Amino acid sequence: MTILTGPPRDAIRNQPISDELTRVLQTAAEAAGIDMIRINSGGQDPPGPGARRTGSTRHDHGRAADVQCVVGGSTLTFTDQSAPEAIVTFVSAAAAAGATGIGAGVGYMGNRTIHVGFGVSTSDHSQLTWGAGGRSATAPQWLRDAAAAGWAAPAPAPPQPAPAAAPGRFVVIARDGLKLRGGPGTSFGSERTLPAGTELTVVARSAVDPAWVRVDVEGDGLLDGYVFAAFLAPVAPDDLHEHAPEPRPGDN
Known part of the structure; x- marks a missing residue:
């Protein structure tokens, strides 16, 4: 993309x-x-x-x-x-x-x-x-x-958004960072840019424009805004394990 x-x-x-x-x-x-x-x-x-x-x-x-x-x-x-x-x-x-x-x-x-x-x-x-x-x-x-x-000529098919639809953990792969917006589109304002490498949780695709997804950046279960899905990549399973909390005594 x-x-x-x-x-x-x-x-x-x-x-x-x-x-x-x-x-x-x-x-x-x-x-x-x-x-x-x-x-x-x-x-x-x-x-x-x-x-x-x-x-x-x-x-x-x-x-x-x-x-x-x-x-x-x-x-x-x-x-x-x-x-x-x-x-x-x-x-x-x-x-x-x-x-x-x-x-x-x-x-x-x-x-x-x-x-x-x-x-x-x-x-x-x-x-x-x-x-x-x-x-x-x-x-x-x-x-x-x-x-x-x-x-x-007939109009070419528009590019398909990256498959970042399913809820889960993703990482920002845009070299210059990815704007976190207040709604699903560039017409919505942005006061924050997420640097490349930022991990976040995709909550759901936008019903208005499926190229955009609702995300939780802070990991607290609250919605922080929308980002363009094409600039996200799934977090590898090994990376998820690295960030998993250490087991506490009595958990097993």
Whole structure:
């Protein structure tokens, strides 16, 4: 399962992306063999006094993200003339999965960052690509071709969540840690990140979105929140024995 990181807290658009966009990015990254999607710019504040906003309304409600693709620890790059196969596949798969607005270009956001999202509003379903200056005419040809191929193709099946459904002990395997959220989705806030290696108890899958599970982190039988199941792995039986309490005299 591809890891999604960001957006940075100090970014202007530092709000979570929508569940729909998360699904699109995960699906596209899996199809392209991308190890990690780095979100440099995510959702933005709603209009109002003191709101952190910039550019168009595409990023409202977390419906767009500016991302970089990482494979083997290296961020993939492209030019206006060509792009690696993984980038082309990512764009095509994102379009096939439902993205309708895709922008890239050296003169747009540099040679690493791609805009992926939807329309300027929830009622805007127009399919567009663009490049420098945010203009369709400047979109690199490889970007146009990749997106067009995706929009003409049937949507790929979304990635299946890891089998972390059954109640039991699990361990966090996300390299950068796993956010503990107040509900089953990235739209719910998170005030805590569980470091890699953290053990917890999965209580049940979410009835709203089975890709998320309810967990007890403290081991006290109380629910602490929800985490994304794909970044959990079952605790090995030997590890369970290591953490088992020592028998007391008279227990046998």
